[in-house]
Amino acid sequence: MSGLEDLPPLRDTLAAHDLLAKKSFGQHFLLDLNITRKIARLAEVGPGDRVIEVGPGPGGLTRALLETGAVVTAVEMDPRFEPLLNELAAAADGRLSLVIADALTVDETILAQGGPAAIVSNLPYNVGTPLLIKWLTGAFTPTSMTLMFQKEVAERIVAPPGSDAYGRLAVIAQACAEVRLVMDAPARAFTPPPKVDSAVVRLKPRADRPAPALLTALQTVTQAAFGQRRKMLRSSLKVLGGEALCVVAGLAPDVRAETIGVEGFLALASALIARRGD
Incomplete structure (x- = not known):
């Protein structure tokens, strides 16, 4: 040294x-x-x-x-x-x-x-x-x-x-x-x-880091949700499925993005993948 x-x-x-x-x-x-x-x-x-x-x-x-x-x-x-x-x-x-x-x-x-x-x-x-x-x-x-x-x-x-x-x-x-x-x-x-x-x-x-497809969907969902953070999820996520997406993710559509934890956003990302696979 x-x-x-x-x-x-x-x-x-x-x-x-x-x-x-x-x-x-x-x-x-x-x-x-x-x-x-x-x-x-x-x-x-x-x-x-x-x-x-x-x-x-x-x-x-x-x-x-x-x-x-x-x-x-x-x-x-x-x-x-x-x-x-x-x-x-x-x-x-x-x-x-x-x-x-x-x-x-x-x-x-x-x-x-x-x-x-x-x-x-x-x-x-x-x-x-x-x-x-x-x-x-x-x-x-x-x-x-x-x-x-x-x-x-x-x-x-x-x-x-x-x-x-x-x-x-x-x-x-x-x-x-x-x-x-x-x-x-x-x-x-x-x-x-x-x-x-x-x-x-x-x-x-994390050892359970989300898979690439889920990460891509997570980025899409968070961009939409926080891009209009003062709006309820049913409105901010309207282009991605809005209220229907929230229901599949098990989230109330009348809440705002800032109140949703990480697990909730991962659920939304999973719901988006499922929706696009339909």
């Missing part, structure tokens, strides 16, 4: 490479190693574990993950960071691989070399939600996800039925994974500080 210990502070490394965060990429750097090390601990990764990290930027979280002994594949869209991250790779005894690509289009199965992998990331603000949906519903299932989001997004992921934050994101996330908000991060922890606070969510995929 001596190679990592000999690296200069991140602020010095950024200055040496004349690098600043790009607003267009939603970049906010985590340079405090106390915070990044806490995230690595929360991720519960250790020696030999394979980790996929998206948006490493200057590599603050990457350093903390490497300190655990993990093997890290970092996916970075901004090529400006390639020289800096290559320096980190040189100090990491071959345990860091860098992929310059858009994380929305990469194949995580290839990144994980066909084996299990956790995803740990301080996600760029502008792609956090679509990346989460990709990892929850796509072909690749990570062993776990430990992800930094804007706090408002984090609260939407873990929100219970009946709360103001409960919506489509909560239903899909909680149908696919056990979710917990495990850490808050104030804006001042970042460089440059964003206008909002952030939080880390830990997601552990």
